[in-house]
Amino acid sequence: MSYETILVEQKGAVTLITLNRPQALNALNAQVLADMIDAFGKFEADASQLCAVVTGSGDKAFAAGADIKEMADKSGAEFYAQDFFSGWTNQLVKVVRKPWIAAVNGFALGGGCEVAMMADFIIASETAKFGQPEVKLGVAPGMGGSQRLTRAVGKAKAMDMCLTGRMMDAAEAERSGLVSRVVPADKLLEEAMKAAETIAAMPPLAAMMNKELVDMAFETTLDTGLVMERRMFQVLTATEDKAEGMKAFVEKRPGVWKGR
Numbered sequence: 001m002s003y004e005t006i007l008v009e010q011k012g013a014v015t016l017i018t019l020n021r022p023q024a025l026n027a028l029n030a031q032v033l034a035d036m037i038d039a040f041g042k043f044e045a046d047a048s049q050l051c052a053v054v055t056g057s058g059d060k061a062f063a064a065g066a067d068i069k070e071m072a073d074k075s076g077a078e079f080y081a082q083d084f085f086s087g088w089t090n091q092l093v094k095v096v097r098k099p100w101i102a103a104v105n106g107f108a109l110g111g112g113c114e115v116a117m118m119a120d121f122i123i124a125s126e127t128a129k130f131g132q133p134e135v136k137l138g139v140a141p142g143m144g145g146s147q148r149l150t151r152a153v154g155k156a157k158a159m160d161m162c163l164t165g166r167m168m169d170a171a172e173a174e175r176s177g178l179v180s181r182v183v184p185a186d187k188l189l190e191e192a193m194k195a196a197e198t199i200a201a202m203p204p205l206a207a208m209m210n211k212e213l214v215d216m217a218f219e220t221t222l223d224t225g226l227v228m229e230r231r232m233f234q235v236l237t238a239t240e241d242k243a244e245g246m247k248a249f250v251e252k253r254p255g256v257w258k259g260r
């Protein structure tokens, strides 16, 4: 699998995707979006792949945002006609039911922070820096920053970051609930891959349904969410992997999953 702006490797059951425009701090242009949609489509369709990790090439950045040079001369009419960057949500996030992790190594700014927040969770290196500095460019977040950041860290910090454009370091991001873990920079990929391998070793349908349920908590009322949770639990009890999982526990051995 060869792309212009990303590297894609299959490592066992884990797909590792590396944003690969280090000369532009992995800024996200239209080609990155096209490559990511294709790579995620293949990841989703390949039954051997059960979890993905997205990271940035180089030490400096996960992604320093949407490509400002690409946006600078585009007219408002073009942004609207193209529904600029809607593909990140509509053709990527909404399409991918398998779990994926963002491994953030350095700057995750603007669209970079937004792509990290699209992942199911973020593992950050100690050097990671998160921000929504769009206000300084005369715009606002356009790929979920105002919505996902607010849900992750609450109004006070989201307002602070969106209005001042300041960056949040890894320690603050962990304290605020934006990232699940912070690890030393030289261990980032190893730790993210280990987490992905752990997920990939789970019964796949259960992993997907767990993802769907946690996501649902942001979309529905508590009552409806609790009903959906019970229904999904009950659906999972009908799988062969449930029978195997409980039998394996009783027999004190690892389960062997069929994904059905």
Ligand code: HXC
Binding pocket: 023, 024, 025, 027, 064, 065, 066, 067, 068, 069, 084, 085, 107, 109, 110, 111, 112, 133, 134, 137, 140, 141, 142, 143
């Ligand atoms: C295009 C970028 C870029 C970006 C960095 N570069 N960020 N190119 N788009 N978002 C390029 C620089 O032009 C430069 O290339 C090279 O990467 C290295 O960057 P420097 O600025 O020289 O590095 P440094 O001084 O270390 O500063 C790092 C930085 C700074 C603090 C991350 O680059 C920065 O502030 N970048 C912009 C961050 C930002 O505003 N992001 C939000 C974008 S708007 P050359 O060739 O000049 O050497 C957005 C909206 C999303 O994301 C919504 C869309 C729908």
